[in-house]
Amino acid sequence: MRLDVVTIFPEYLDPLRAALLGRAIDRGLIEVGVHDLRDWTHDVHRAVDDAPYGGGPGMVMKPQIWGPALDDVCGENTRLVVPTPAGRPFTQAMAHQYATEEHLVFACGRYEGIDQRVIDDAARRMPVDEVSIGDYVLVGGEAAVLVMVEAVVRLLPGVLGNARSAEEDSFSDGLLEGPSYTRPEVWRDLAVPDVLRSGNHALIDRWRRDQALERTVRRRPELIGQLPEGSLDKHDLAV
Numbered sequence: 110m111r112l113d114v115v116t117i118f119p120e121y122l123d124p125l126r127a128a129l130l131g132r133a134i135d136r137g138l139i140e141v142g143v144h145d146l147r148d149w150t151h152d153v154h155r156a157v158d159d160a161p162y163g164g165g166p167g168m169v170m171k172p173q174i175w176g177p178a179l180d181d182v183c184g185e186n187t188r189l190v191v192p193t194p195a196g197r198p199f200t201q202a203m204a205h206q207y208a209t210e211e212h213l214v215f216a217c218g219r220y221e222g223i224d225q226r227v228i229d230d231a232a233r234r235m236p237v238d239e240v241s242i243g244d245y246v247l248v249g250g251e252a253a254v255l256v257m258v259e260a261v262v263r264l265l266p267g268v269l270g271n272a273r274s275a276e277e278d279s280f281s282d283g284l285l286e287g288p289s290y291t292r293p294e295v296w297r298d299l300a301v302p303d304v305l306r307s308g309n310h311a312l313i314d315r316w317r318r319d320q321a322l323e324r325t326v327r328r329r330p331e332l333i334g335q336l337p338e339g340s341l342d343k344h345d346l347a348v
């Protein structure tokens with residue numbers, strides 16, 4: 110997979126080259142390009158924004174700059190992802206879908222966003238997703254790209270040391286993950302649940318499933334209704 114990011118703050122994407130993601134790049138599992146949008150400007154001020162038609166606060170990013178940038182960065186098999194507070198919610202299912210893509214390009218907006226014609230023009234040549242990472246508003250798309258890239262790249266074969274981690278993720282079975290514990294057995298008079306030290310793996314798996322169900326019902330009840338038909342067995346329903 111190749112990932113490209115276009116931004117006016119390329120240094121904001123430096124974390125992509127750290128830790129797990131950095132190791133995935135070093136191991137050739139992914140290729141990452143970060144591009145400064147201002148490299149496509151031609152004026153002395155390297156301007157990337159202008160006042161909005163129709164008035165209103167803030168500035169809008171210029172199509173004459175974004176268009177050539179995306180022309181150069183996008184290819185034949187690109188999916189363009191545009192983080193925006195007005196986008197579709199980014200989900201684990203989308204992360205799995207993106208993990209199958211050959212080439213993802215992330216266009217990071219700032220100010221009041223990118224002129225809509227940039228997205229509309231790109232959509233004439235490639236799949237384009239306008240995506241939000243949550244019901245809050247950031248200052249720009251860069252932080253959203255860091256979140257989405259981490260969620261996607263960790264799903265690629267070979268990236269996570271223990272393949273089981275990705276399979277056992279929160280949301281992998283539609284439920285939130287339950288609590289986790291490690292040594293010592295008692296810490297500040299708080300003990301690890303006995304079942305986890307029982308060695309009875311059938312019992313442990315059942316306990317973990319119950320914990321995940323209870324946590325999901327308590328914290329994200331709407332996820333229960335979204336579970337695929339037949340996901341809950343009679344024991345689950347008794348929880």
Ligand SMILES: COc1ccc2nc(C(=O)O)sc2c1
Nearest residue numbers: 193218219241242247249250
């Ligand atoms: C101007 O570019 C922005 C601004 C806010 C923002 N907020 C996002 C979010 O997913 O919450 S993406 C995004 C992009």
